[in-house]
Amino acid sequence: MPLHDEDYRDLLQSMRQAIRTAGLGSLDERILSEVRNTEGPFYDLTLYLKLLIAEMSLGSDVQLQAVLRRTREFAMTESGHPIDGFRVQLSPEESRMYNTDSFDLAPPPGIQEIVVEFHSVLEELSKDRKNDTNGNR
């Protein structure tokens, strides 16, 4: 069965519930603050997912989020890929002391895989919607 408006509403509701249950209520609030209007349940769900992806890709450190968001807004990489973060190169003395040459001010490792998973969900929803609209079922 293709998905319908009721499914979209249910998915959005359960996603928001899962976010709040995971202690990420402020993330939900930030996303909602970006939503200006509604154009139906499919639009609401996919917009929420897109905003969720954008927020998640910034990581969870509030100060770093703000800095990285601003940096990405006004600068880009050569490939057009968003800037991943900041890499701090340590001095030789510090490298010996902390046993590492550098550290990253960036979203924690693993976040990117989760972002890719949400992109995949978004893509699946869009394909399903397109096929349903085209009457291909």
Next chain:
Amino acid sequence: MAAADARALKRRIEAAIRRYAQASSSRAYSLVPNSLTSGKLYEAHVLSLVLERLYQDENFRIVLMNSTFVPLKSSPGPINPAYPHFDLIRRSSKIAELWTDIEFLTLSYDRSGGLATPTPGDYHELDIVVVDPGSTGRPPHRSIWLGVECKNTGYNKDLLRSILGVRRELSLLQDDRPTHFSKWPRQMVPADPPSCLIVYSTDSAVLSYTAPGGVFGIDFFHEPI
């Protein structure tokens, strides 16, 4: 194509959210002391503000070259063109470059002939610089368009004396002349060469030290993070 399965999508979404909550609770940079990370985070904060102004006020397209990570160093050094930096582009042409944690060769070194191997007194560091395109090594004072110092500490008279020394080694005091910028940070500066110099500090006390900056062309900003 098979129809999407609402229950399967719901499970995937919920699992991804749980993984995100777990991943985001860890700090990747917990190996180094907070003083170092907070200082560098402040530099990143100021850098993002500088990028914003260069984009919005100076209409630069800004591209991070040679990396997807913005470089910050805990000890400064010369420019290596193979290292990550920002190109400042206007109408498809590179107009200038922005580097972090760079040492420049001083005006006094230039005045003394600039031929001997520079000693530590012949160069000084700046946290953020905008320089002539194609600069390599330690750029001479005349290649500096903009220097920025970021102070995530209490601001005091020693820091004022330090930035006055940097101003002295960048330019001579002159009547106002046009900078390389149309609007930000300044159109005019009382300096030759006409480099701009800015201090950002988390300490509101920085605003007590602005008077000499008005004469020598140094802009002080209280900028909490």
